[in-house]
Amino acid sequence: MITLEEQQLREHLVVEEITFAIPAQSFAISCAISAEEALPVVTEFALRIAYVCGTLSPAQIQDFFGFSKKETDAVLKSLLDERLLQWNDEHLELTTYALARFQDSSDNLPRFFKIQDWSAEVVFDLISFSPAGRPNRLKRVRSQIELATRNLDKQSRTRQYAEQSFQQNFRQICTKEKAEIYKISAIDAGERFSIPLPCTFHLDLGGQTSIRRNIDDESFGSRLEISEAITDALASQERGDNECFRDFIQTFDDTLLQSYVTGDAFDLRRYAQEVHLTRFVRPVDDRVTPMLGALYLPRNAGLLLERIQAAVAQLDTRFEHEPPSTEGTEADTKEAAKTTHPAQWEALWWAPQSPLWARTRSARDLAQKIERLMAPQGGERISTGLHVVVPTARRSPRERLAVYQDQFSRLLAADVVLMGGSLELLLVPDALVCAMFHFNLAHNATAVPIGFMSSAPEHIASAGALVSARMRGRSDSVTAAREEGGSALIDSLAQLMARLMPPREVDADGSTKGGRVRLTLKK
Known part of the structure; x- marks a missing residue:
């Protein structure tokens, strides 16, 4: 205990x-079965009197219970017929069978079974x-x-x-x-x-x-x-490695994680204690929150949903007060209003390669709650909501999709991995990103997701650039989980990829050039 x-x-x-x-x-x-039988109250008390006194007479039974002679005769007949009492001259005594029921009992109460x-x-x-x-x-x-x-x-x-x-x-x-x-x-x-x-x-x-x-x-x-x-x-499950951990730190300029790296070793114990237990070390930027563990765990899911709701509400408010530019043709103005002020939002959840990811009902619950935040009015367009993409390296698309088909409604598979399959991204364009590296420990099948949640535009752009760069020219590697509506869902993912491509220059490895928020230490 x-x-x-x-x-x-x-x-x-x-x-x-x-x-x-x-x-x-x-x-x-x-x-x-042989089960204990509850005796009638009068029968049990008559037997207990006979057991304590040794013998008793019909008159004693009649006086003790206040019975009439007819009632006394009926009780005696029942006791004699069931071989519980027997006559000994003018008195009654327990039969050997009834006496054994007392002797076999630990509390001196008669126990009968049938x-x-x-x-x-x-x-x-x-x-x-x-x-x-x-x-x-x-x-x-x-x-x-x-x-x-x-x-x-x-x-x-x-x-x-x-x-x-x-x-x-x-x-x-x-x-x-x-x-x-x-x-x-x-x-x-x-x-x-x-x-x-x-x-x-x-x-x-x-x-x-x-x-x-x-x-x-x-x-x-x-x-x-x-x-x-x-x-x-x-x-029996596949295990990953940590070869791309430095790439994760460099891509997102994560100096908080970098401070726990010495040589080729990451001090996970000290990181967990100082950042997540005592919270002695915190990022300076309030838009950045360190994360530990799967996103669908209760503590992480609650925080994530709260941040998504706040970010979407903030952007909706900003769009309401910033109408699209009136420069250009009327058609351009209408198109700009349509694309910059969505009544329904979309998001991308890119899974890691780990076969143990999202193998719980909690992942499905989180996805459904995000869906409701994306389309609060109950929109039905396939392009809106949460797109979940699982990588298929070393596994067939159908095999991977079959695992998660009952978990996610907009499910796709792609022959593309992020950072060797160790990176998990949950990205709401223009609003929020969760970047989690699945850190592997020796002799442990399950990985430890570590990373951050951020609403900083630089982090959102870095994540978007990474995904869009890896997907560039790979549209033929995408498979939808369901045939019905599958083509539309693949097209929707392609549009989302295009939206994620930042306007600024992108390096060959997928990281963006230019300034990013630094996860500096605050003690």
């Missing part, structure tokens, strides 16, 4: 969230074969990372393993007090589905900096087989 302080520290150092899919199956189970039918639908995960309660049931969701068992025998003999687990965990499954299995009559295998298991990953700054995972689920968090399956799933 972790302390509150440790929990708060973890929340500040969370860098990724991934939802895993646990294979599961339902089973219809029918059996006979055989009864019991049936229920029971769900087991197909990795640990533990009962899963009443989980959320999902058909295959490609955005979730599917887990697999190391024991291949379990995959082909699910019914046998379910029966074994049912017997071992019956008291957890059956809510009847002190019930026991008498005989299993039938176990019928039902549908297979997936159980979503969200998992967060946080920086551990103690000792050698590493990434640890945390499962906030009582049902699965402590199961060794589930933990092993997650380890196996992460180990």
